[in-house]
Amino acid sequence: MNAPAYNFAYLDEQTKRMIRRAILKAIAIPGYQVPFASREMPMPYGWGTGGVQVTAAILGPDDILKVIDQGSDDTTNAVSIRKFFVKTAGVRTTTSTADATVIQTRHRIPEMALRERQTLVFQVPIPEPLRFLEPRETETRRMHALEEYGLMHVKLYEDISRHGEIATSYAYPVRVDGRYVMDPSPTPKFDNPKMNHCPALQLFGAGREKRIYAIPPYTKVKSLDFEDHPFEPYRFNGTCALCGATDSYLDEVITDDRGSRMFVCSDTDHCETRRSSPSRSSGRAGVGSVPRDGRACDPHPIPTSLHQRPHSTLPEDREG
Amino acid sequence: MGAVIAATDDDAPLLRADALAKWYGRQLGCRDVSFELYPGEVMAVVGESGSGKTTLLQLLSAQLAPSEGRVSYRMRDGVMRDLASLGEAERRFLFRTDWGYVHQDPALGLRMAVSAGANVGERLMAVGWRHYGRIRGAAQEWLDRVEIARGRIDDAPTTYSGGMRQRLQIARNLVTDPRLVFMDEPTGGLDVSVQARLLDLIRGLVAELRLAAVIVTHDLAVARLLSHRIMVMKDGAVTETGLTDQVLDDPREPYTQLLVSSILPA
Numbered sequence: 001m002n003a004p005a006y007n008f009a010y011l012d013e014q015t016k017r018m019i020r021r022a023i024l025k026a027i028a029i030p031g032y033q034v035p036f037a038s039r040e041m042p043m044p045y046g047w048g049t050g051g052v053q054v055t056a057a058i059l060g061p062d063d064i065l066k067v068i069d070q071g072s073d074d075t076t077n078a079v080s081i082r083k084f085f086v087k088t089a090g091v092r093t094t095t096s097t098a099d100a101t102v103i104q105t106r107h108r109i110p111e112m113a114l115r116e117r118q119t120l121v122f123q124v125p126i127p128e129p130l131r132f133l134e135p136r137e138t139e140t141r142r143m144h145a146l147e148e149y150g151l152m153h154v155k156l157y158e159d160i161s162r163h164g165e166i167a168t169s170y171a172y173p174v175r176v177d178g179r180y181v182m183d184p185s186p187t188p189k190f191d192n193p194k195m196n197h198c199p200a201l202q203l204f205g206a207g208r209e210k211r212i213y214a215i216p217p218y219t220k221v222k223s224l225d226f227e228d229h230p231f232e233p234y235r236f237n238g239t240c241a242l243c244g245a246t247d248s249y250l251d252e253v254i255t256d257d258r259g260s261r262m263f264v265c266s267d268t269d270h271c272e273t274r275r276s277s278p279s280r281s282s283g284r285a286g287v288g289s290v291p292r293d294g295r296a297c298d299p300h301p302i303p304t305s306l307h308q309r310p311h312s313t314l315p316e317d318r319e320g
Numbered sequence: 321m322g323a324v325i326a327a328t329d330d331d332a333p334l335l336r337a338d339a340l341a342k343w344y345g346r347q348l349g350c351r352d353v354s355f356e357l358y359p360g361e362v363m364a365v366v367g368e369s370g371s372g373k374t375t376l377l378q379l380l381s382a383q384l385a386p387s388e389g390r391v392s393y394r395m396r397d398g399v400m401r402d403l404a405s406l407g408e409a410e411r412r413f414l415f416r417t418d419w420g421y422v423h424q425d426p427a428l429g430l431r432m433a434v435s436a437g438a439n440v441g442e443r444l445m446a447v448g449w450r451h452y453g454r455i456r457g458a459a460q461e462w463l464d465r466v467e468i469a470r471g472r473i474d475d476a477p478t479t480y481s482g483g484m485r486q487r488l489q490i491a492r493n494l495v496t497d498p499r500l501v502f503m504d505e506p507t508g509g510l511d512v513s514v515q516a517r518l519l520d521l522i523r524g525l526v527a528e529l530r531l532a533a534v535i536v537t538h539d540l541a542v543a544r545l546l547s548h549r550i551m552v553m554k555d556g557a558v559t560e561t562g563l564t565d566q567v568l569d570d571p572r573e574p575y576t577q578l579l580v581s582s583i584l585p586a
Contacts, residue, residue: 133431146409150446154431157438157445160452161474226452 049207
């Protein structure tokens with residue numbers, strides 16, 4: 001064996017080439033799931049093995065990496081993956097959306113509008129949007145090939161007939177470039193409009209299912225809906241208790257066992273930027289300011305991450 | 321019969337089988353089957369288990385490729401086309417718009433996990449309907465026609481009885497206004513009173529919608545009630561064909577005589 005013991009960003013160059021070929025193909029056919037030879041990674045499936053492989057394949061020494069998990073920079077998954085790339089690639093990391101060139105994400109798209117030359121890498125658990133309706137892989141592939149997407153609307157129909165509205169609140173199916181129906185990974189549907197005509201490149205990696213797909217910059221992404229039940233993004237009807245934002249996606253944080261709770265921005269960088277900027281409105285809402293009458297109660301809440309908040313800015317080079 | 325319908329429309333066959341044969345390796349499925357089916361005509365295929373009925377039905381509905389011979393179908397534009405020459409997309413489109421396929425086991429023909437309304441609406445959504453209210457309206461109308469109570473539209477078929485499931489399957493197939501329906505033992509596994517009601521319903525719908533149908537059954541009573549013509553199969557080959565009454569009342573072939581005489585008197 002004369003293989004080098006160390007290679008930049010963990011994967012060997014042959015593997016990276018293979019993944020890059022899959023990525024190029026995915027970009028050429030927006031929304032199409034390209035099979036790839038997913039590798040074993042030093043982390044369990046479900047922790048972002050697909051996203052990590054995509055990031056490893058596209059990362060260069062000059063890149064600045066940001067990793068978020070449910071919008072947050074400091075949860076276990078995000079910290080571990082960031083440490084992993086600091087250790088294996090020695091790249092600079094950041095928590096600032098504006099500074100990052102590569103952003104690996106689990107379940108969120110940052111609040112701040114992305115720009116050209118940024119790449120968003122999604123961790124995807126189940127890439128097939130038709131999977132829970134049609135369990136056979138041979139059949140779903142055929143349905144994609146023949147553009148048979150009536151079944152996707154059957155799911156939305158079921159939602160309306162049961163709940164009176166399209167109750168799918170995350171992993172909300174989209175049609176990319178008027179052709180392929182795609183699962184945007186379990187991001188809340190609040191983030192769906194951000195994918196449309198996004199200037200940044202969006203890559204999706206599913207490690208266990210061995211699929212890569214992509215949305216090239218400035219691609220039309222339309223959320224599926226009915227004419228009489230149009231798509232509506234959803235957010236808690238509340239205000240961030242830390243920064244006072246009324247337009248960001250909120251996490252609900254339970255603060256004691258007597259029903260008190262607070263809403264905070266799911267995107268920690270967005271929240272911190274707003275708090276540190278002097279121009280923001282002064283009215284800071286406190287814990288327990290949300291009425292307990294359930295006014296803002298989501299009938300289908302997205303599981304909130306229960307990490308500790310509020311937190312201070314993370315010294316970003318701490319793990320390097 | 322409606323005189324308004326152009327005479328030429330009924331003069332041409334809707335479906336034609338030419339010397340169809342299917343071999344599963346050395347095992348014969350069926351062989352040398354030729355017939356023509358005209359619009360509005362119901363043909364029953366009878367015979368005992370293993371006589372090639374279901375193989376024939378799958379050949380006719382392009383789910384199996386024939387070893388020899390061919391199946392032609394007159395498309396809505398009036399052109400007769402060989403099913404083998406259609407692309408997969410065209411074949412699948414035909415299957416969910418112009419054709420219906422009623423399985424013996426409704427679980428195969430229905431999506432058991434989604435509501436009855438979505439089951440009926442699926443074909444409409446597949447052909448591009450995107451208005452919830454209209455899809456639901458059409459589903460409701462079809463549930464009425466197959467005598468399923470209005471209040472059951474949001475229930476999953478798992479909560480339905482066998483007879484209701486079969487009626488739901490029929491509604492799901494007929495919602496796109498097909499011209500040809502294949503039925504594989506549509507009354508199999510149902511008790512006699514439910515069978516009678518279902519047969520009555522199918523007979524009414526077939527007449528009302530002027531459906532052409534190929535019905536595979538081992539039950540001669542079903543054939544007598546529903547079909548105009550009958551085809552008796554044995555060991556993969558056709559032994560006798562003719563008008564239903566003629567074949568059942570005056571069977572010519574010894575096997576058909578045996579079959580007819582083996583009906584137990586009620």
